Amino acid sequence: MIRYLAVLNPLYATLFWAIVLTIGTLRINRAKFMLGVFMMVAFFLYLGHAFYFTRNFQIFTWYEWIYTLTSLAVFPMYYHYIRLLTVETRLKPSDLLHYLPGLIVAVASLFLIIFMGPINRLAYIHHLEHGSHSFYLSGNPWIDAYQMLFLLSRLIFGIQIFAYLVLNIRLIRLHKENIAQYYSNPEELNLNWAQLMYIFLLLTSLAGFIFNALGRSTFLDNSVKLLIPSFIFSVLLFVIGYLGNRQDQIVSQIVKLDEMYPQEERPENxxxxxxxxxxxxxxxxxxxxxxxxxxxxxxxxxxxxxxxxxxxxxxxxxxxxxxxxxxxxxxxxxxxxxxxxxxxxxxxxxxxxxxxxxxxxxxxxxxxxxxxxxxxxxxxxxxxxxxxxxxxxxx
Missing domain, CATH: 1.10.10.60 (Homeodomain-like)
Structure with missing residues (x-):
């Protein structure tokens, strides 16, 4: 009972906000819709956790490429969420490049699972049961290749944390400078709460790193221990959703005001x-x-x-x-x-x-x-x- 409560809590939190933030928001607030998609991606991420911690290793083996893809999409999605809040009314096709590293690693892991064959898959399942993230050379080239892909995904994830932290700080700083050009009382439009959201996101990632370092097998057979990361992730993600649901798309306000007050050519003198x-x-x-x-x-x-x-x-x-x-x-x-x-x-x-x-x-x-x-x-x-x-x- 405790185990199922632990794995379901993050799923409930993310699915709730995914529904609330996406229904009817695409046309009126693309930023909020993007945050809803972010929550849906987080839902599929924690669904992978659910498969693992309930010992559905056969399902998890085929699902792990989705887990990899979703984990490497979290920070790019938050960055695009902030951009939709502040500087863009919609994203461009070139923005998909941010998701390319995660897609490459995820597809590579899917191909490995497909082509390693049933015997090697059974060996990998046995590897999962005894500490999936403890790196060692097993002598099996398929499992070792999978291990290398996992390390690569964690390296990319670590780079993303710092890279997107810098990008988001710059974006929020630029936003504050821009709204000071338009509004005499920009306090309500400042993104201090967005910085708070990013802190929560960083705390979530830090917790993920700590629990990964301890090894998922640490929590595999201890339901009480599993409640700790479950509670932390659930609370942090719920707060992110709550704060995001209260925020309007600022850039759309500026666009509407520009439409209400058309720009005209002015004489040189x-x-x-x-x-x-x-x-x-x-x-x-x-x-x-x-x-x-x-x-x-x-x-x-x-x-x-x-x-x-x-x-x-x-x-x-x-x-x-x-x-x-x-x-x-x-x-x-x-x-x-x-x-x-x-x-x-x-x-x-x-x-x-x-x-x-x-x-x-x-x-x-x-x-x-x-x-x-x-x-x-x-x-x-x-x-x-x-x-x-x-x-x-x-x-």
Whole structure:
């Protein structure tokens, strides 16, 4: 009973999210659909575990090539999931190259099983029963070749962990830079949760490495021990699915806004006009007080387009859109903090009145521009005023 509970838990977790994330999401959120496919691949991966730990070695022998393929598809799929969230509305045929190493190793292992013959297959099954991942030369060239393929698959898997970690970090960093060009309040669109998901994925892989190093045979005859990796994998995969299910496809939002605010050619003599209109819109109209201000709305109000306005802000002010808007918000907040009539207002209220979406974003932006927190800024003003009053009295 305990053994079946252990092998079924990861299957339940992955199959649940595979169904939830794929049904009806292909057209409206390809990123979520991709995560659903990722969960389905994980389901087939853990199905291989189920065959092994329930001692269905004959089935597992024919299934192991699928196990190899799915294990080497995990990190490329997560990378493509993040790309669909941030920079692409759909994947290209060339993206399939990421899955080529796993496919080659998996097909090679399938051919070995097919052509090794029934006697060698029985020898391999006996090898599985006594520690499938303890490497030693058996003297049987077929089994030794299979062993070499397994080592190659683990080497590729190890390279994938570090390679895709770098690629995902770069992608998330680029995403943060891009959304700062479009949104004045990009906090909700930041992918800190995606980094958390990747940490969970790394923890899952690390756990897999540890359990592989111990050898699957370690858990083969001990159902209680088997519950440990089963519980860890189930929880980590469930959290990945839960976090991913809450996230919309960010790049699709940008595409929709571009469609709502069409880009038009701008005349060559327009830069100065755009700067003047931008200054007027932000100083007179106080556009920055809109917490959800987007560059598309600004472009429409000054009769320009998103690309042009973004370029002007970058070149003329040396800032991205988010920093430019926050510069005006900080200026507004400084005026309030220097005015005695606002002394009864909390910092959160002042940040809200200045256009910031949260107290944390207010403090970060204020400190970035002035070098001190808004609370310290207010205290310094009170100290200066007290010193001035004391000096006047002495005079």
């Amino acid at each position: 327009e830069p100065n006009n755009v700067v003047l209109k931008l200054e007027e819109y932000f100083t007179s109209e106080k556009a920055y007080l809109n917490k959800d201000l987007k560059i598309w709305e600004v472009s429409k109000m000054i009769n320009s387009n998103r690309t042009y306005v973004s370029g002007i802000i970058n070149k003329h002010y040396g800032m991205n859109f988010c920093t430019y808007v926050n510069h005006h918000r900080v200026k507004e907040a400084r005026w309030m903090l220097e005015t005695e009539s606002f002394d009864g207002y909390t910092l959160e209220h002042i940040g809200d009145l200045s256009g910031f979406g949260s107290l944390n974003s207010f403090i970060r932006a204020f400190q970035k521009e002035t070098g001190i927190t808004p609370g310290k800024y207010r205290e310094d003003r009170k100290v200066r005023k007290s010193d001035q009053s004391f000096a006047q009295i002495n005079t």
